[in-house]
Amino acid sequence: MKKINRREFIRMSAVLAAAGALTACGGSKSGSTAGSGAGASAEGVKGLTLKLSHNANEQHLIHKAMTQFANEVNEKTNGDIKIEVYPNATLGGEKDNLEQMGIGALDMAKVSAASLETFAPVYEAFSVPYIFNNRDHFYGFMDSDQAKEVFHSTEAQGFIALTWLDSGTRSFYTVKTPVMTPADLKGLKIRTMDSPMAIEMMNCFGGSATAMPISDVYTAMQSGVIDGAENNETALTVGGHGEVAKCYSYDEHTRIPDIVLISTKVWNKFSVEQQEIVQAAADAAKETYKADWQAAIEQAVKDAETNMGVTFYHPDSLAPFQEAVQPIYDRLAKEEPEVWALCEKIQAFQA
Structure with missing residues (x-):
C-alpha cells in the first residue's frame, strides 16, 4: 500500500468525512462522542458485519479479548451487529490499519498507542518514559474521563477509541x-x-x-x-x-496501552442503544483482560526462569x-x- 504522510492523511480523512463518502463502512453523520449517543442514527443498523483487525496470534490474550467483545456485541444486538476478528495482521500492520480506517476502508482495529503517535499526536503522551508512576496510577488514569476525552478526539481522522488494554510494563x-x-x-x-x-x-x-x-x-x-x-x-x-x-x-x-478503535462512520450509524451495547461490551472485555493479563505476566516470569534460564x-x-x-x-x-x-x-x- 502506498504510504502517505500525516498531514496528507489528515487532509484526506477530513475531506472524506465532510463529504460523507460512501465506503464499505457506509455513510454517517458527524459529531459522535463514544458512549454519549451524539451523532447516533435514529434507526440503527440491521445485519451489519464489521471487520476488526489486530496483529496478535490466535493464542494471544488480545485475540481472546476481541473475540469476547465480538461475541457479546453479536448476542446483545440479536445479530444486528456482527464483528469478524482478523488476527495475525491479516489485514495489514497497525499503521496500515490506521490509514485504512482514516479513509473508511476498515471498521475496527486494535493498535498500540505508540502507533497512533503519527496520526493523532496527543497519543504520544502515553509513550513518554516514566509518565505513569505505577500500575494503579496507569489503570486509574486510563479509566478516567480525562482519558476518554483523548479517545474521542480523533473524529476528524476517521476513528474514535472505545477502550484500552494493558500491554504491560x-x-x-x-x-x-x-x-x-x-x-x-x-x-x-x-x-x-x-x-x-x-x-x-x-x-x-x-x-x-x-x-x-x-x-x-x-x-x-x-x-x-x-x-x-x-x-x-x-x-x-x-x-x-x-x-x-x-x-x-x-x-x-x-x-504503553493498546487502544481499540472504531470508525466514526460506523459508530454514527448505530442507534443510541447499539452504541451503549458496543461500548459496554468493549469495557467488559477490558476488565476481563486486566485479570487475564496479570496471570499471564506471572506465568511468563515463572516459565522464563524455570524453562529458559x-x-x-x-x-x-x-x-x-x-x-x-x-x-x-x-x-x-x-x-x-x-x-x-x-x-x-x-x-x-x-x-
Whole structure:
C-alpha cells in the first residue's frame, strides 16, 4: 500500500468525512462522542458485519479479548451487529490499519498507542518514559474521563477509541548484559518499536535504537544484529525471546496501552442503544483482560526462569533512568503544547 504522510492523511480523512463518502463502512453523520449517543442514527443498523483487525496470534490474550467483545456485541444486538476478528495482521500492520480506517476502508482495529503517535499526536503522551508512576496510577488514569476525552478526539481522522488494554510494563532484555543503569546501554543495539518517542528515549539512554518488526527480533538477537530489545515479560515466552536473551532488567520505562478503535462512520450509524451495547461490551472485555493479563505476566516470569534460564534483574534505583529522559520532558513542554498538556494531566492525576 502506498504510504502517505500525516498531514496528507489528515487532509484526506477530513475531506472524506465532510463529504460523507460512501465506503464499505457506509455513510454517517458527524459529531459522535463514544458512549454519549451524539451523532447516533435514529434507526440503527440491521445485519451489519464489521471487520476488526489486530496483529496478535490466535493464542494471544488480545485475540481472546476481541473475540469476547465480538461475541457479546453479536448476542446483545440479536445479530444486528456482527464483528469478524482478523488476527495475525491479516489485514495489514497497525499503521496500515490506521490509514485504512482514516479513509473508511476498515471498521475496527486494535493498535498500540505508540502507533497512533503519527496520526493523532496527543497519543504520544502515553509513550513518554516514566509518565505513569505505577500500575494503579496507569489503570486509574486510563479509566478516567480525562482519558476518554483523548479517545474521542480523533473524529476528524476517521476513528474514535472505545477502550484500552494493558500491554504491560516495558523493560530491557538483553542477550548477555543486564541493564542496571543507563550506562549499561552504551554501545548496545536495542530493538524498539517504530515510534519517534521510543527512538528518542533510546538516544537519551545512550543506546542505539533499531526499529524492526517484532517477528524479526528472535533471529536478530540470535545472529548478533541486535543485542536486545524492550518489551514486557511475555515477549520472553510467547515470542520465544528467552531462548536467546538471558537477562531481563526491570527498568520499567514505559506503560504503553493498546487502544481499540472504531470508525466514526460506523459508530454514527448505530442507534443510541447499539452504541451503549458496543461500548459496554468493549469495557467488559477490558476488565476481563486486566485479570487475564496479570496471570499471564506471572506465568511468563515463572516459565522464563524455570524453562529458559532467564535471570531477572532489579536496578538499585530508577532515578538514573528517569534523569536521563528529562530532555524529553523539556522538549515536549517547549515544542508540543497539546502533548505536554496531557502529560501534566497524567502527572497530576490521583485515583
